[in-house]
Amino acid sequence: MTTSRPRQLHLNAFLMNAGHHDAAWRHPGTQPERVTDLRYFQHLARTAERGLLDSVFLADGLALFNKVRHNALGGFEPLTLLSALAAVTERVGLIATVSTTFNEPFHVARKFASLDHLSGGRAGWNIVTSGTVAEARNFGQDEHLEHRLRYERAREFVEVATRLWDSWADDAIVLDRERGIYADTDRVRAINHRGEYFGVEGPLNVPRPPQGHPLLVQAGSSEDGKEFAAQYAEAVFTAQQTLADGQAFYKDLKSRLARYGRTEDQLLILPGIAPVLGSTEAEARALEQELTDLQVPEYGLAQLSGMLGVDLTGLPLDGPLPELPEERDINGNKSRFTLVAELARRDGLTLRELIARLGAGRGHRVFAGTPEQVADQLEEWFTQGAADGFNVMPPLLPGGLEDFVDHVVPILQRRGLFRTEYTGRTLREHYGLARPDNAAPAPAS
C-alpha cells in the first residue's frame, strides 16, 4: 500500500467472557451471569466500534479443559457469535479462531465466506493448529498430531481454503434475467485438490467473499508458527513481555517475509497488552492487587500446568518452579511454554508470584497505569519497532474496554497515532491491507 497518511497503529479488542483476568468474574465490576447472553457481547462489540477499533477477536478451544470450576465460561462458538455480532455492528472487523487440525477446509472456507458476506467484508480468520490431547479426544483421536505435522496440515488447509474462495471469479455473477443466465459458469471452476491431508473437488457453493479472502491472522510464535505466519498471515497476535523481546520478534518475523515474495507492510504485528487502568497510578496498582487477591491458586496452578506440560498440583506455592522439559519436547503451544519458563527464570518467581503475573494476561504483557501511561507504552512499542498495533485484552469486561475506549483512544488520537473516523468499510481497509486479486478462472477447455 502506498499512502501519504502518517503511519497509525491498529487496535484489536480481544473479547473474553467476564474479562481477561482469571479472577475477573469474582470482581464486583463484572457480569459473569451474562456471558451466555448475546446482548452482553453486542455491547462489547459496539463499544469497540464506538472506539473506532479495527476489530474484535474471539479465541477458541475445542475442549472444556479444567476451566469452568473457577472461571466463567460462555463457550460460544466464535463463528456463530461473530455472525450474530455482524448483524448489530456496521464497521468493526470480526476475527474468529478456527482450528485447522479438527476441521475440513470446505466447511471452514464456506463459513468464513458466509461471515464475510454477512458482515459486508469484515471477517478475519485466526488460524490455529490446536495444542492439546483433550481436544484430540473430542475428535476420535487418543493422541495429538505432532506439532510439525499440525503445521504441515495447516499449510495445505489454508491453500485449499484460498483456492475455494478463488473458485468464483469476482465477476462470475452476471444476473442476466432476459437470457436466464445467473452466473457465468466458465468463471466458477472446480479446484480438484488431492493432497496429503485433503481431497476437495470444489468449487465453493458461495460467491467470492467481498474481501476476496477473509483477513488471515495467526498467533503461534514458535519457529513453525513464525514460518507459517511469514508465508500466510496478514496480522499476527503475539505475547511479548518486554520491549526488547517485542523488537526482536518484530524484526525476526518481518525479515522472513521476503523469502515468500512478500513485503514488510503485508503483515501487521500486534502484541497483546492487558491494560489495568486507573485514574491515578496508585488506583491502577490497587486494582491489580485487588484482582490478584481474588485469584484461586488451584486454578492458576492448573492453568500453569497446562502451559508448561508439567503437573504442578500439590507443589508449595511459595517455592520455585520445578525442573522443566525442553521446548523441543513440548507438543502443545511451544512459544507460550518458552515465554512462561523464561519469565519465571528471569525474575526468579515463586509459583505464587508466577500465577499472579500470569493472571491478567496468560503470558501477554500486563501494564497497570493511567490512560496517559498506557498510551505512552503503546506509543513506545509502536515507534520503537516492536508493534504495528495491539491486541487489547481488558482485565475486566465490559468496564476495562469502556475505559480503554473512553480514555486511552482519545489520547492516541490527539497524538495522531490512531484514526478519528473509519475511512474504510472492510477489515482489510481498516488494516490497510490490499484485497487479494483473483486470477479469474480461464474459460473451460
Place this chain on the structure above:
Amino acid sequence: MTTSRPRQLHLNAFLMNAGHHDAAWRHPGTQPERVTDLRYFQHLARTAERGLLDSVFLADGLALFNKVRHNALGGFEPLTLLSALAAVTERVGLIATVSTTFNEPFHVARKFASLDHLSGGRAGWNIVTSGTVAEARNFGQDEHLEHRLRYERAREFVEVATRLWDSWADDAIVLDRERGIYADTDRVRAINHRGEYFGVEGPLNVPRPPQGHPLLVQAGSSEDGKEFAAQYAEAVFTAQQTLADGQAFYKDLKSRLARYGRTEDQLLILPGIAPVLGSTEAEARALEQELTDLQVPEYGLAQLSGMLGVDLTGLPLDGPLPELPEERDINGNKSRFTLVAELARRDGLTLRELIARLGAGRGHRVFAGTPEQVADQLEEWFTQGAADGFNVMPPLLPGGLEDFVDHVVPILQRRGLFRTEYTGRTLREHYGLARPDNAAPAPAS
C-alpha cells in the same frame, strides 16, 4: 403436553434465495441481486415473525452442483446466517440444516448450543444425511456412503450430540463469587463415547442450551428416514402431493412412535406447500403460468436428472420419462425419487410438463389460488389427518411470504386455526413440545 387450548396448526417459513420457484429470480418481483445481503434475509425473518410463524428454515447442500448457471444462489452457510438473524429477531424459531455425514458431533453440538444460547432458545436442527457424490468429493471421498450406513452414522451422531448437550446439568453454574466457584464440576461430566463412527470424550464446552436440546427436525421420507424420524425427530418436513398421500404418510409415521416409547404429540408433521397466491384464482393461475414461461428447460432437466439419478440430457422435452431404476438402487434421496417417478406415471406427464410441475416446489405440493382457497387447503389437510402444520415455500421472495403473512395468516387466525400472539419464547414452546429433562450428572465417584 396436556392443554385445554384447541389444536392449532404450526407454520414454518422455508427461506430460499429469490424464492422457491426455479425461475423466481427472473421474475420482476424478486431481488436476486440481494441474496448475499444479510438485510434481505433479515427482512424475510422479520416478516415471518410479524406473521407469528413458528420458525424459519434453511436447507443446505455441501456442493455447488449445477445450480448456479440458471438459478440465483446466496450460499450462506445456515448456522452463520441464522446466528445473524438471531440478533435481529425476538421470537421466531431458527432451523438450520446440518449434515451428519460430513461433520463431527462435537462441532455440531457446540454450534447448535451456541445458536440456542444466542437466540434465547430458538434453535432447531434439520438433520440430513446428504445424498450426493458431489458432496462426498468435497470431503476427500470418491464414493458416497451407502444410504443405510448414512442413517446408522446419523443415529450415533445424534446420540453423541444429545449426550454432549446433557453433559452439563441445568444447574451446574453456581456463580459463587465469594467461594470462587463458578460451576459445580460434579455436575459437568465427560461422556466417554466410543462407538462405530465417533470417539468423543466430552464434556461440551458450552453450558446446557436453554431448550435443553435444540428442536430436532428431519426431512427424509424413505423407510430409513421414517424410522429415524420416529426415533429422534420432533418435527418432520415432508413432500406429499395429495391429501391421500399425506394422510397415509401421517398415519404411518405417527404409528411408528410407540415402538420408541413416544406419543403421537411428540412429533409434528409439516408437509411442504408452495402457495401461488393471487387476489383471484385467475390471477394466481396467471402468475403460475408466468413463472412456468420463465423456466429454463436445461435447468429443469438437470434438476430432474439429479432427483432421478438418471441423465436426461438431450431427451425430447415433449416425450415421456425413460425407464427408471428401482428405489432400492437409488443411493441419494430415495423418497424424492419415488415421489417424482409416481407423479410422472400417475398423471402421464411429458418431461416438459414434469419440469413445470416441479418448478415451484421441487416435489413439494404447489397450490395456486386466493388466500381463502389456500387457507381452505391448509385447513383440510390439518383437520383430515394429513398435517400438524405446514412448511411454507413461497414461490417468490420476499413478496410471496409477505402475501402469505398479510392475507393467509389472518384467515387462519379468524378460523381459530393459528395463534394471534406468541405465547412462548422458545421454539419448543411455539411447537408445544416439552423441554427434555436432563438426568443431572451424578456426583463424581
